[in-house]
Amino acid sequence: MNRVLITDYELITPYGCGTDLCWSGLLAGRSELAALNRFDTSAFKSNMAGIIPGLSYHEGKSLVFQMLEKVLVNHSIPSDAHLLLATLNGEVDCIEASVLHDRGQPHDSCMPRLLKSAQRLCCVTDEGAVVSSACASSTVALGLASSAIRNGEHDCVVVISCDAVTEFLYSGFSSLMALDSGAARPFDVQHAGLTIGEAAGYAVLMSEGRAQKEGRSAAGELVGWGMSNDANHMTGPLRDGSGLARSIEIALKVAGITERQIDFIAAHGTGTLYNDEMEMAAFQRIFSSPRPAYSVKGGMGHTMGAAGLVEAMLALKTFETGLVPPTVGMQMPDATSAGWVSSNPVEVAADYALSTNAGFGGVNASLILKRVRNGY
Amino acid sequence: MVINIQGVGWLTRTAYGSKKMNRSEEYASRTSLCRLGKQDGLFTYPIKSFGRFEEVSQRVCYVTALALQDAGLNYSKDWKQNIGLIGTDTHGCEQANFNYFKDYVKGGRTMARANLFIYTLPSSPLAEAAVHFGLQGPLLYLRNQDASVNSLLTTAQRLIAEGQSERMLVYELTDDLDQCHVIGPAN
Numbered sequence A: 001m002n003r004v005l006i007t008d009y010e011l012i013t014p015y016g017c018g019t020d021l022c023w024s025g026l027l028a029g030r031s032e033l034a035a036l037n038r039f040d041t042s043a044f045k046s047n048m049a050g051i052i053p054g055l056s057y058h059e060g061k062s063l064v065f066q067m068l069e070k071v072l073v074n075h076s077i078p079s080d081a082h083l084l085l086a087t088l089n090g091e092v093d094c095i096e097a098s099v100l101h102d103r104g105q106p107h108d109s110c111m112p113r114l115l116k117s118a119q120r121l122c123c124v125t126d127e128g129a130v131v132s133s134a135c136a137s138s139t140v141a142l143g144l145a146s147s148a149i150r151n152g153e154h155d156c157v158v159v160i161s162c163d164a165v166t167e168f169l170y171s172g173f174s175s176l177m178a179l180d181s182g183a184a185r186p187f188d189v190q191h192a193g194l195t196i197g198e199a200a201g202y203a204v205l206m207s208e209g210r211a212q213k214e215g216r217s218a219a220g221e222l223v224g225w226g227m228s229n230d231a232n233h234m235t236g237p238l239r240d241g242s243g244l245a246r247s248i249e250i251a252l253k254v255a256g257i258t259e260r261q262i263d264f265i266a267a268h269g270t271g272t273l274y275n276d277e278m279e280m281a282a283f284q285r286i287f288s289s290p291r292p293a294y295s296v297k298g299g300m301g302h303t304m305g306a307a308g309l310v311e312a313m314l315a316l317k318t319f320e321t322g323l324v325p326p327t328v329g330m331q332m333p334d335a336t337s338a339g340w341v342s343s344n345p346v347e348v349a350a351d352y353a354l355s356t357n358a359g360f361g362g363v364n365a366s367l368i369l370k371r372v373r374n375g376y
Numbered sequence B: 001m002v003i004n005i006q007g008v009g010w011l012t013r014t015a016y017g018s019k020k021m022n023r024s025e026e027y028a029s030r031t032s033l034c035r036l037g038k039q040d041g042l043f044t045y046p047i048k049s050f051g052r053f054e055e056v057s058q059r060v061c062y063v064t065a066l067a068l069q070d071a072g073l074n075y076s077k078d079w080k081q082n083i084g085l086i087g088t089d090t091h092g093c094e095q096a097n098f099n100y101f102k103d104y105v106k107g108g109r110t111m112a113r114a115n116l117f118i119y120t121l122p123s124s125p126l127a128e129a130a131v132h133f134g135l136q137g138p139l140l141y142l143r144n145q146d147a148s149v150n151s152l153l154t155t156a157q158r159l160i161a162e163g164q165s166e167r168m169l170v171y172e173l174t175d176d177l178d179q180c181h182v183i184g185p186a187n
Helices: A019-027 A063-071 A093-101 A111-121 A137-150 A167-175 A208-214 A242-255 A273-286 A304-321 B030-039 B055-070 B094-106 B124-133 B150-161
Strands: A004-013 A033-035 A048-050 A082-086 A129-132 A156-163 A199-207 A220-229 A264-266 A352-359 A363-370 B003-012 B015-018 B023-026 B083-089 B139-144 B167-173 B177-185
Touching (some): A004 A137, A129 A137, A137 A352, A137 B139, A220 A242, A220 B083, A220 B139, B003 B150, B083 B150, B139 B150
Parallel strands (some): A082 A156
Antiparallel strands (some): A004 A199, A033 A048, A220 A363, B167 B177
């Protein structure tokens, strides 16, 4: 079995292009959620979103393509890496442009087209594959990548992920009554819904042998992954948390560690009542005592299919800095979250992190990341 | 661990059947699946709101029932089982996306329909099957450039071998033929 090292990664989020910008914004407790002017929101319950500045809408290139262009500009992805592209719905603004402005074709939004663009932008020869598993898409893709490396099917995989704030998705989440009228407040006593955000990023995963051979040091190791389904409802989670808990149990088993070894939790934390309660129920099923937990979605919004990649890579920053970020937007934790989440950064000397995500169709996915010392 | 194919369900534009049982039935067209589902007794219990499912979801539920039956696997409203779902297709959810957004624009861009929005993910048809048949394993859509099922079979085997699921259903949905393979450890 090969160890799976994360040797390179980068993110673009509403904080700007660069993981460090995002990290410092979160640590400062700053939210980038703001009133949205990309399209008319007057008919919806909310007008808030987490938007990446400087993107053009319905003016040629799709939003996610622009995001990928920016985040991949200085990449060092090996040309022989296997490619996995994780997205909820990719270039769905192409459908909008077709219906609203008679520009392009609806087929322009097809997944293979975006996959081809990603392949070109990251300069790999592999044609790759698209992974879509609702809002756990990139978490699942990271799990599949790790599984392929651990078992020797590939020695290098790049996971790319992207999703954008579009009228298509905004109107849809609004129709489900899922939006907070203000900015999302995950795990807060007054949490009342999510705020949509956008992000893109990539992570290069390598076997230890290849990383050493190429002299690439690692930012962390992916040691465990678990996937499950609630088999309960298309849009609502199993409220007792048993579905997510099962994915955590599987991830712990794959990692070969116990819950006691997990030092902090990068939670999904959307800000909806159902999600936050379900997630805390899952944690309380698994953990014998509270661990520092947080959500980044009060800072940048729910970045949908990209959320798992963003959150897992930010967890690596905790290994580097010894700080767990605050849950931005949370002022007073609700009863079930008290003792787990904080509105201030928390110091922690962490060796293991758990990152969780869930999504439509009852999907759950969990990752366990491990700190590496001296580069390997 | 030896993993093999334990059952296959299939559906064309005019017929449906299963491999091991060598079963094959003719029917009028894919659009008649809703009515057919009530007549042929294939489902152990009725699928809630089956008539409101979009067509791909109906087809996925059909081949799932056929494949589980072919593999000799029972399912029930009262219990769930550790079976995952992984699927690929030709068109993803392009048509569902188009239908949803066109409907929203037609309605004046003020109120979208949630029952159309839920099908705007390529994983949604698999999720409908997971809910009805009580399947609690991994659920994902995996699409390579040529929509070939081989990499899905490999992935499914790996997921079983590492303990993510006891069995996996592997779906290949095309314009002319839908198939669901039940993958699991050999006895």
